[in-house]
Amino acid sequence: MRRQTLSRRRFLAATAITTAALSTPFVRGAHAAGKLSIGLWDHWVPGANRASTEVAQAWAAKEKVELTIDYIPSQGNKNLLTIAAQAQARSGHDMLAMPTWWPQAHADQLESCNDIMTQLISQNGQVNGTVQYLGRAGQKWLGVPATIGSQIKGPCSRIDLLKQHAGIDIQAMYPAGSAPKADAWTMDAYLKAAEACHKAGVPFGVGLGDTTDSVDTAGAFFQSFGAALVDAKGDLTVKSDAVRQALEYCVKVARFYPADAPAWDDGSNNRWLVSGRGALIMNPPSAWAVAKRDAPQIAAQCWTHGMPAGPRGRFSPFLPYFWNIWSFSPNKPAAKSLLVAMSQPDAVAKFVAASAGYDIPSFEKLTTLPTWAEEGPPKGTLYHYPNPHNHQTLSIAAAPAPPKIAQQIYSQGTLTKMIVRHLQGEPMERTLAWAESEVEGFLRT
Amino acid sequence: MRAAVRQHHPITRTDTLARRRHLMADAVLSSDPPARRVITRPNAVRRFFQRKSTIAFLMALPLIILIFGLVIYPAFYAVYLSTLRKSMTSVAWMRNCAWLPDIICTHLPFGNIQFLFTRETFWKVVYQSCLFAITAVIFKALLGFILAHFVHNIPAKGQRKWRGMLLIPWVIPPAMSTLAWLWLFDPSYSAFNYVLTGAGFDRIPWTGDANWARFAVILVNIWVGAPFFMIMYLAALKSVPDQLYEAAAIDGANWWQRIWYVTLPMMRNIIAITALFSTIVTFANFDIVRVLTAGGPLDQTHLFATWAFKLGIEGGDIPLGASVSLFMVPILAVAAIFILRDINQRGNEA
Numbered sequence: 001m002r003r004q005t006l007s008r009r010r011f012l013a014a015t016a017i018t019t020a021a022l023s024t025p026f027v028r029g030a031h032a033a034g035k036l037s038i039g040l041w042d043h044w045v046p047g048a049n050r051a052s053t054e055v056a057q058a059w060a061a062k063e064k065v066e067l068t069i070d071y072i073p074s075q076g077n078k079n080l081l082t083i084a085a086q087a088q089a090r091s092g093h094d095m096l097a098m099p100t101w102w103p104q105a106h107a108d109q110l111e112s113c114n115d116i117m118t119q120l121i122s123q124n125g126q127v128n129g130t131v132q133y134l135g136r137a138g139q140k141w142l143g144v145p146a147t148i149g150s151q152i153k154g155p156c157s158r159i160d161l162l163k164q165h166a167g168i169d170i171q172a173m174y175p176a177g178s179a180p181k182a183d184a185w186t187m188d189a190y191l192k193a194a195e196a197c198h199k200a201g202v203p204f205g206v207g208l209g210d211t212t213d214s215v216d217t218a219g220a221f222f223q224s225f226g227a228a229l230v231d232a233k234g235d236l237t238v239k240s241d242a243v244r245q246a247l248e249y250c251v252k253v254a255r256f257y258p259a260d261a262p263a264w265d266d267g268s269n270n271r272w273l274v275s276g277r278g279a280l281i282m283n284p285p286s287a288w289a290v291a292k293r294d295a296p297q298i299a300a301q302c303w304t305h306g307m308p309a310g311p312r313g314r315f316s317p318f319l320p321y322f323w324n325i326w327s328f329s330p331n332k333p334a335a336k337s338l339l340v341a342m343s344q345p346d347a348v349a350k351f352v353a354a355s356a357g358y359d360i361p362s363f364e365k366l367t368t369l370p371t372w373a374e375e376g377p378p379k380g381t382l383y384h385y386p387n388p389h390n391h392q393t394l395s396i397a398a399a400p401a402p403p404k405i406a407q408q409i410y411s412q413g414t415l416t417k418m419i420v421r422h423l424q425g426e427p428m429e430r431t432l433a434w435a436e437s438e439v440e441g442f443l444r445t
Numbered sequence: 446m447r448a449a450v451r452q453h454h455p456i457t458r459t460d461t462l463a464r465r466r467h468l469m470a471d472a473v474l475s476s477d478p479p480a481r482r483v484i485t486r487p488n489a490v491r492r493f494f495q496r497k498s499t500i501a502f503l504m505a506l507p508l509i510i511l512i513f514g515l516v517i518y519p520a521f522y523a524v525y526l527s528t529l530r531k532s533m534t535s536v537a538w539m540r541n542c543a544w545l546p547d548i549i550c551t552h553l554p555f556g557n558i559q560f561l562f563t564r565e566t567f568w569k570v571v572y573q574s575c576l577f578a579i580t581a582v583i584f585k586a587l588l589g590f591i592l593a594h595f596v597h598n599i600p601a602k603g604q605r606k607w608r609g610m611l612l613i614p615w616v617i618p619p620a621m622s623t624l625a626w627l628w629l630f631d632p633s634y635s636a637f638n639y640v641l642t643g644a645g646f647d648r649i650p651w652t653g654d655a656n657w658a659r660f661a662v663i664l665v666n667i668w669v670g671a672p673f674f675m676i677m678y679l680a681a682l683k684s685v686p687d688q689l690y691e692a693a694a695i696d697g698a699n700w701w702q703r704i705w706y707v708t709l710p711m712m713r714n715i716i717a718i719t720a721l722f723s724t725i726v727t728f729a730n731f732d733i734v735r736v737l738t739a740g741g742p743l744d745q746t747h748l749f750a751t752w753a754f755k756l757g758i759e760g761g762d763i764p765l766g767a768s769v770s771l772f773m774v775p776i777l778a779v780a781a782i783f784i785l786r787d788i789n790q791r792g793n794e795a
Binding site: 080084102259261263264265272408420434441 | 532650652741744759
C-alpha cells in the first residue's frame with residue numbers, strides 16, 4: 001500500500017484554504033454592515049434630491065451599508081399616509097422624514113436620538129426653540145432636525161410696489177449682508193402698507209384658508225400679540241385680551257387682502273406673486289424661484305425679509321422637518337450614523353445649495369452659508385431668509401400649547417377660521433365661544 | 446338492518462354502472478379473472494376536488510383573499526380603531542349618558558361617537574353629506590334619464606359615438622377631471638369669472654362662498670356621475686318591449702302617458718338599484734371635494750370622508766377619523782335595506 005506523503009505544495013494549499021474558510025465571516029464585504037432603508041421628503045426643487053442621494057450613498061459606501069432611499073412626496077399628503085401606515089404596521093423604513101407635528105404624534109414609537117443630538121449641538125450650535133418644542137418629548141430627542149424641507153415662511157415683497165405705493169424701502173430695512181434696520185417694520189406699518197397696496201390694486205396675497213401657509217401667517221400674528229388659544233400647561237386661554245386684540249388686528253388687515261383669500265390654498269399665494277398681482281406674500285423662496293423661471297422681471301423685484309413686530313415681539317413661522325428612526329428599525333446604529341453624516345456642515349451646505357436656498361438647517365452655526373448671500377436676482381434677496389441675525393423668534397402656529405393639542409388647532413385651521421368668521425360679520429364673542437368649544441374638543445386625550 | 450347495510454355500502458346505481466364499465470375495460474386489457482381484481486372506490490379527496498362547487502370556490506379564492514385583505518379586514522380594523530382613545534392606548538368608553546344607566550354606559554366603547562355628537566362641525570358635516578348626496582343623486586338621475594331618452598332616439602348607426610362621448614366624464618378618473626374644474630373655479634383665475642367679467646357681470650366666489658362652493662362640488666359630482674345613470678337607463682329602455690308602446694299608442698296615450706305608465710314602471714327596479722349604488726358612492730365621495738375645496742370655506746363643503754381624512758390623517762387623531770368614516774355605514778345600510786326590500790317585493794309581485 002502506497003503511503004501518502006504531505007508535500008510542501010499540498011501543505012501550503014491546505015493552509016491557504018483553511019485560513020480563507022476561517023476568516024470568511026470577518027471579511028468586510030460591500031454590505032458588511034447590513035441594510036438600511038430610509039424615506040426622505042421628495043423635494044419641490046428639481047435636482048435637490050440628487051444632493052441627498054449623493055451624501056447618503058457616499059456614507060453607505062464608506063460604512064459598507066446597503067442603502068435604499070425612497071423619496072416620498074407631500075402632495076396629497078402621501079408622506080403623512082406613509083407615516084400613519086408604518087406606525088400602525090410597525091414596519092417600514094428604518095428612518096423616515098416627518099414634518100412638524102408628526103414626531104410628537106408618534107413619540108412612543110421613535111428611537112431616542114439624545115446621543116447624536118448632543119454631539120450635533122456641540123458641533124453645529126444650539127437649535128431654535130421651535131425645534132426643541134417639536135422635536136423633544138420631555139428629555140427625549142425624537143429625531144434630528146432635517147435641513148431638507150425645513151423652511152421659514154416670512155414675507156417675500158415686491159421692492160418696487162412697496163416703495164411706490166407704501167413708501168417702504170424694504171432693501172434699506174433689510175440690507176443684504178448686514179443686520180436688519182427694521183424697527184419701523186411693525187404691525188401698524190404692515191397694516192398701512194396693506195391698505196395702501198390694496199388701494200393701488202396690488203393687495204398683499206395672504207391666504208385665510210386652512211392650509212399651512214394661511215395658518216402659519218395667522219399663527220405668527222397671534223404670537224406677536226402674545227395670543228394663544230391654549231397655554232403651555234394645556235389650559236384654555238381663548239377668551240383673553242391678547243386673543244381679542246390679535247383677532248381684531250387680523251380682521252382689520254384681512255379687509256385689505258384679496259376677497260377670495262378664505263378659499264386660498266398653498267399654491268394661491270405663489271400664483272399671486274408670480275402673476276404680478278400682489279405686493280407681498282408669506283412664503284419660503286419657492287415662489288421667487290418659480291418667478292425666476294417663469295417671470296424673471298418679477299423675480300428681480302422680490303426681496304425676502306422678516307415679519308413685522310407686534311406688541312409682544314417679532315415672530316416668524318418656522319416649519320422644521322425631522323429625520324426620525326422608528327423604534328422597530330432593525331439597524332438603528334447605522335441609521336444614527338447616517339443622520340450624523342447628513343448633519344455635517346459640508347452636507348448641509350450641499351443641501352442648501354441644491355435647493356437654491358429653500359432648505360434651512362436648524363443649528364445656529366449653519367445659518368450664514370454663502371448660498372443665501374449669493375442667490376439672486378436681485379443679489380442678496382435671500383440673505384435674511386434664514387434669520388441670520390436672530391432678528392425674529394422662529395415659531396409655529398398654536399405653540400406653546402402641548403404639541404398634541406396644538407396639532408389639532410393647527411390642522412383644523414382654527415385661527416384662520418376665527419378670522420374669517422369675524423371678518424364675515426360674526427360678533428367677536430360668538431367667534432370666541434365657537435373657538436373655545438372647538439379647542440375644548442382638542443383637549444381630549 | 447337494510448338501512449345499516451346501505452350505510453356501510455353507500456353504492457349508488459350510477460357507481461355500480463361505472464364500476465362495471467371499468468371492470469369490462471380491465472377484462473379486455475388483462476387476462477386476469479375479474480373476480481380477483483380489487484374493486485377501488487374513487488378517492489374522496491379527488492372527488493372533493495372534482496366537485497363543481499369546489500372548483501368554483503378555488504377559482505374565486507384569489508378574489509375572496511383580495512376582498513378579505515383590502516375590504517373586510519380594514520373595515521373591522523377601522524371599527525377597532527374607532528373604539529380607541531386619541532392616544533390609542535386604551536378604549537374610549539362612553540361616559541355620563543343621560544339615557545342609559547351608568548353601569549351599561551361606561552362599558553360601551555363608543556366614546557368617540559358620543560364626543561362627535563357634541564361637535565358643531567360634526568352636525569354640519571352630517572347636513573352637508575345629506576344635502577350633497579341627495580341633491581346630486583336626484584339631478585344625476587334626472588339628467589341620466591333625459592340623456593338616455595335622447596340617445597335611445599338617435600338612429601342605431603350613430604348611437605355608439607354618442608354613447609362613447611357621453612361616457613367620457615364617467616371614465617376619466619375624477620381626481621384628474623376635478624383638477625380641470627378647479628382651474629375653472631379657481632378663486633383668483635377662474636375661467637368662468639373671466640367670461641362673466643368679460644360679459645359685464647360680477648365675479649362669483651365659486652369656492653370662497655359656502656353656497657357657491659356647495660353648488661360647485663355638487664355640479665362636478667353630477668357631471669361625473671350622470672353618464673352612469675344614462676348608460677343604466679339606456680340599457681333598461683332598450684329592454685322595454687316595443688309592443689307595450691304600440692299598445693299604449695293604440696289606446697291613445699300621449700308622450701307623457703307613455704313615459705308615466707309604460708317606461709317608468711318598466712324601469713323601476715333599475716332606477717332603484719342605480720339610485721342606491723349612486724347614493725352609497727356619493728355619500729362616500731372624497732376626491733371631488735378634496736381637490737376642489739378641501740372642505741372649505743369654514744368646513745362648509747366637508748363630507749364624511751373628507752372630514753375623516755382631515756381629523757385622522759392631517760390632525761393625527763386616527764380613532765376619531767375612523768369614527769367619522771364609520772358613521773355613514775348605518776345610514777347607508779338602512780337605505781340599502783329599504784331599497785332592496787322594495788325591489789324584492791316588486792320582484793315577488795311580478
